[in-house]
Amino acid sequence: MDANGKIYGLVAEFDSPAAILRAAEKVRDAGYRRWDTFTPFPVHGLDKVMGFKNSLVGWFALVFGGGAFVGCMAMIWYMNDFDYPIIVGGKPMFSPPAAFVPSYILLVLAGAIGAFVGMIALNELPRHHHPLFKNRRFELATRDKFFLVIGATDPKFSETETRKLLAEAGGTHIELVEDD
């Protein structure tokens, strides 16, 4: 690496989901906090080891969807009852059952948009430049290899100690990753 380049972290490669799970347990027990794993598919059990709480995406969907439902009901009341009343078959100007269908459909639409926006926002995507993309072997993270990265900003990070820990955990191709 060049003289003034900052370090992003240390990356280690693993061969199987069980190996990355065991390594993640080791890294957690060693007291590291800023680390992440990269896998070609969600490995179940990793979220528990890494201590994730319930994802907030559901709340995004609820707020977007609920807002759209209420908003659509209010819109129909405003348009067909308040601003320009239209008499249809002698029925009340506004009745919730008739307004329910379009409101429900908009709930689905906005809820789906909310889930998508929530996922993108919480994952901080799109991010087309990631320090790990410079690592040649990291291309295999979407194929069949499993990667564990310990960030250089972790208070416990030390190039030698962390490297030793990753090697003990069974990691191969342990390499430094430069930051941008």
Add this chain to the structure above:
Amino acid sequence: MTDSVTNLRALAPPPELRRPKLAPGERGLGGLTDHLTAFAEGRTPRWWWILFLPAAFFAAVVLPSMLIYQISTGVGVWGNNEPVAWGWDIINFVWWVGVAHAGTLISAMLFLTRQHWRTAIGRAAEAMTVFAVMMAGLYPAIHTGRIWFDWFLAPVPTANGIWPQFRSPLMWDVFAVNTYLMVSTLFWYVGLIPDLALMRDRAKTRMRKFLYGLFALGWTGSARHWHNYEKAYLVLSGLATLLVFTVSSVVGMDFATSQLAGWHETIFPFYFVAGAVFCGFGMVLVLLIPLRKLCHLEDVITLRHIDKVCKMTLLMGCVMGYIYVMEYFIAWYAGNPYDAWVFGHRLFGHQYWYGGWIMILVNASLPQLFWFKRVRQNLKLIFLIAVLINIGMWFERSVIIVGALYQDFLPANWGVYFPTWVDLGTYAGTLGAFFTMYLLFVRFLPVIAVSEVKGMMPQANPYHPLGGAKGDH
């Protein structure tokens, strides 16, 4: 490791009771990835061009010509007139919406019910949904005649100061179809993100790397990302499942809220959903059977998958039979002479009687062949039945729409309906556009959800010996 492997072998059922595997486990994760992406990365085979060029001709030449002619002249170029004011435009609209439905059912509902076999066919079915809804949405937009006034349907302050009337199911339909298009596209795209990242990482040329990378949004496969991603996918599945029940029921209500005999039925929303799912499964089979052979995916989309889709088709075929019987029962039991007239003439009228028989024989009777395992294993026969189901369901919509309109309450008003060459050309154009988009999808995107299929293999399970477990978990 040896211990746990022996234990597993001891617990496994005897060979004759074992089911064929849903995913080719013996390839390993890397080999499977190469296999599933091979088609999108390889050279374009000749069959692709043979299918693509005619489809593209209909999409790029026939469809635009028909649309330009119809829009510049008026809907009079179609066969629609009084009394049959809805003709092929709405028949094809309902048919295309129906085709779309199985995709959502397979990808969303079977995801929620944890049916793992959906992983292999979900992506292909979702693509079918997206493209079919696009074709469906075209018809209501152009059938208004003066399409430059379509924006009156949007809830925006219009030039004449009148708002849309929200008690009309036709208004709900605008919302339902547009929502369906957007949600199914979103669902498809979210499912594609990890695979787009895979294609980006495998890309050999700069162009491919740039394009796949652009749409992959910089996906890395981080555990944090997967955590939010899985939640988003679950929420999207739940919402898309709601749409399975909403879209075609709203289309059904377009008819059911009218006063016309043959349309004014409470069973219509359910009827249209069941018919849509049935027709969609037919289209899934029509697409999957050639696809698995041409793209060499026989070991991923196995006969067991086809068998399951056949069983779903059989179930929906039985539901269709029930509905047909129930329609006749109500027509008789309600004692309404106009209803009895429409339903009598559906099978024994002097005009269009064949539509009613096609509908009963093809939609309700033909799928009964799927009770037999030998039929469910015979791909040529399944393909033939699936094509006939699509035709049968087209006739069902034609029977419902034209059959109820051509003889209304006033005999002096009766008439007949025949499509014109513009109707035919527009329909052929939408078919061409659908297959063009589908072939482009097959050529450039992974038709199998690679990360999902990998995720359900034993090699992906950290507690399975093949996933590297050593018996300490």
